[in-house]
Amino acid sequence: MTAPDPSAVAHVAGLARLKFSDEELRLFQQEFAAILEMVEVLEELPAVEGVDTDSSAPTPMRPDAVTNANLPDAMLANAPDREGYHFRVPAVLGGED
C-alpha cells in the first residue's frame, strides 16, 4: 500500500476546514497510510455470503409520535459556549445546502 498523496491529505483537511503545516501533513500522511493498511487486512478475510445484512428483516419504522421532552439545558450542557439557548461558535459565513 502506497501512502496517500500529500495533496489528498490536504484536500481532506480542507473539506474539514482544517489547515496544517507541511510537517503536520507528512505526519497525517503516515497515519492515513497506517489506517488504510489496517483496513486492507480486513479485505484478506474470506467473504461469507448473506452475513452482511439480514435482508429478510423489514425496515424498522417508528410511528409518527412526539415522545421527546424538551431538554434544552441538557442539549447545551457540553456546548463550548452558549448565548441564551443558542450554541455560540466561531463565525462561518457563506451558506451550505
Add this chain to the structure above:
Amino acid sequence: MTIWTGASGTEYEPVIGLEVHAQLRTASKLFCACPTVFGAEPNHHCCPVCTGMPGTLPVINRRAVELAIRLCTAVGGTVHSGSVFSRKNYFYPDLPNGYQISQFDKPLCTGGGVWIDTEETGRKFIRLTRIHMENDAGKSSHSGDGHSLVDLNRSGMPLCEIVSEADMRSPQEAMAYMKALRSILRYTEVSDGNMEEGSFRCDANISVRVMGTEPFGTKSELKNINSFRFVGQALEYEIRRHIDVVDSGGSLEQDTRLWDSKKHVTMFMRGKEDAHDYRYFPEPDLLPLDLDPSWVAEIAETVPELADERSQRFQADLGLPSYDAGVLTAERELADYFEEAAGMVSTPDEWKALSNWIMGDVLRRLKEENLDTTAIPIRPQRLVQLLALITDGVISGKIAKKVFDELWEHDVDPATIVEDRGWKQVSDTAAIDTIIQSILADNPNEVEEYRAGKTKLRGFFVGQVMRAMRGQGNPQVVNQRLSALLDNTN
C-alpha cells in the same frame, strides 16, 4: 414569448431546472421523536439524535415515508422499494453529525412530472428526475461579533427533495412550475408549502444557449430562494448576466450564487473548484427502505383529484374559462368551496357568476384581512342565495356588494338582510316615473340640451335617478323609463 437578445442581436434561450425542498407534514422529525412545530425557543425541539450525539441511532418515521410515497404517486413517478439512505458529508456548524442523511444513487422515486400552464407557452409537461428523502440541517444566524449562533430545532426535519429535468425555458415557466408543485404538495397534504417558515425552498440551475442549438451552456446554481417572486427576479437577472458574458465573447465559470433580494443582484458564493466533495456512502445505521407493495398501493389510493385535473374538469363540465378554473383550483379549499356552491346551481351563467364573485370579492376580502382560503366566513349556500336575489331582480349588482359585506360579518339569509335594510330593488314603473319626472323638471337646461342632440347627458340623468333612488332602482327599468320620458318615444 419573451425573446432574449444579446447586444450582437443573437437570440438566446434560457434552460432552467429546479430543485425544491419541501418539508413533510409530520408531527415528529424524520429520525427521532422531536416535534416539528415551528417557532419554538432555540434548541428546545432537539434530542441526542438530532444534535448528533455519539452512540445515537436514527429510526425512520413511518408517516414521513408514507407522505413521500404519496407525493411520488401524485406526480406519476415510479416508487422504488429498496431505496438506500446515504451520508452526504460536509462540515458546517449547523450540521452536528458532520453529514446529512440523504439518498444518493438509489432514490425513493424516479420519473413523473408536473403540468404547468403559462400565458406565454400554454400547457407544458415538466419532467421530474427524482424525488428523495433527507433530513434538514439546523439554522445558524450571525451575531455580528465574530460568532455564529446555532439553533438545532430544524435539524432532522423531514424533507423531500424534488429534482426537475432542465425543461423550463423562462422565469415564468419556473414560477408556474413552483406554483404547480406547491399546489400538489398542499392538495395531497404532503406539505403545508409554507414559504415563510422554510417548508418550501428552491435551488435553481440556469444556463443559456444560442436559440436553436442543442448543447447546454455553462450553468450557475442559485441557492435557497424562498419566494415565487424572488425566483422570477433572480432568474431574470441571471439570464441577462449569462447572455451579456456569452454574447460579448466571454466565457462563464460554473458557479453557485445567492440572490440578494434587497440589491436585486446575484452574488458569487463559490466556484467549481470549491464544489463540494460530499464523499457519499451508504448510511450504515439504516437498512434499505423495503416497501410492501400493498402499502404503496394503499397510499396511492389516498391521492385526491389534483388542481390540474380539477381545472380541466371545471372547464369541460362547467364551461369556465381556463383562467377562472386556474384561479379557483390553485388552493384545494377554494376549489372545494366553489364546487359546493356550484352544485347548488345548474347553468353556465350561474357557474360563471359564482366564479366572478369568488375570484373578485371573496379573494379580495381574504387578501385585505390576511386570511387563507380555509377561513371564508360566508357559507357557499349564502353566496348562492345572494346570486339568486340578483338573478331574480330583487337587488341590483351594486346593492349585492353591500349585502355581501353584511354576509361577511353575519351568517344570515341574504333575503332577510335585503328586507331588513329596505334594499329591495325598485322595479315599479309608476314609482320610477314619478322620480324621473321630478328630475327632468329640476334640470330643464339639461333636458333641452339633450333633446337638441347632446345625448351623452344620458348618463347624467341615469346617475341622478339612481342617486334619488339610493341605488335601488332596477337599472333596466330605469333605462327603459328614461328612454320613454326623455326621448318621448312612449
